[in-house]
Amino acid sequence: MxxxxxxxxxxxxxxxxxxxxxxxxxxxxxxxxxxxxxxxxxxxxxxxxxxxxxxxxxxxxxxxxxxxxxxxxxxxxxxxxxxxxxxVMSHSDIQTFYAEVKEVGEKSLSVDGISLTDENYRGEFHYDVWGEVTIYRQDAVIPLTDLSEGDLVSITLLTDRTGHTNIFKIQLLVDEE
Structure with missing residues (x-):
């Protein structure tokens, strides 16, 4: 200055x-x-x-x-x-990737990024899931316990101005019959 x-x-x-x-x-x-x-x-x-x-x-x-x-x-x-x-948020502040659920804990989630996602999101990730994270099945809100091993999910991450990344939303991907 x-x-x-x-x-x-x-x-x-x-x-x-x-x-x-x-x-x-x-x-x-x-x-x-x-x-x-x-x-x-x-x-x-x-x-x-x-x-x-x-x-x-x-x-x-x-x-x-x-x-x-x-x-x-x-x-x-x-x-x-x-x-x-x-x-003001930029497009790089919000990232979504697709993963397979590996383990569901009481307040945690382990996932494995699938090959369709960006290289940065392939591999195993472990997230703490707190009350502010919303989990959806289609348009309905579901609890974390409704997820099970092998489910496909999309995880939307939000990066704040300090560079800290948190889960914003988890969407359970289901086949429409």
């Missing part, structure tokens, strides 16, 4: 303020010296330097407030976009 550009802008405005006040002091000093040298009585009046410094400070304060407002708005908008992007 680079240095924020609005800090440069605020620093530049402060430099302009200081330079303006210094130049005005020099002009005012020259004006006073010229007025003292000439005693003819006619001279133009200039605002005292402290008033110029006060006005310039107020201007810098207002500009600083505006820069802070827009910088805060930009950062908040950027963070809001990042939060929204965290909830």
């Amino acid at each position: 680079g240095f924020p550009i609005y800090i440069f802008a605020l620093f530049a405005i402060l430099i302009i303020l200081v330079a303006t006040v210094i130049v005005y002091f020099q002009v005012y000093k020259r004006h006073v010296n010229k007025a003292l040298e000439t005693a003819d009585g006619k001279r133009t009046s200039m605002a005292p330097p402290y008033r110029v410094a006060i006005v310039m400070s107020i201007i810098v304060l207002l500009i600083g407030i505006l820069i802070s407002y827009f910088a805060g708005y930009a950062n908040a908008y950027k963070e809001h976009q990042e939060e929204e992007d965290a909830w």
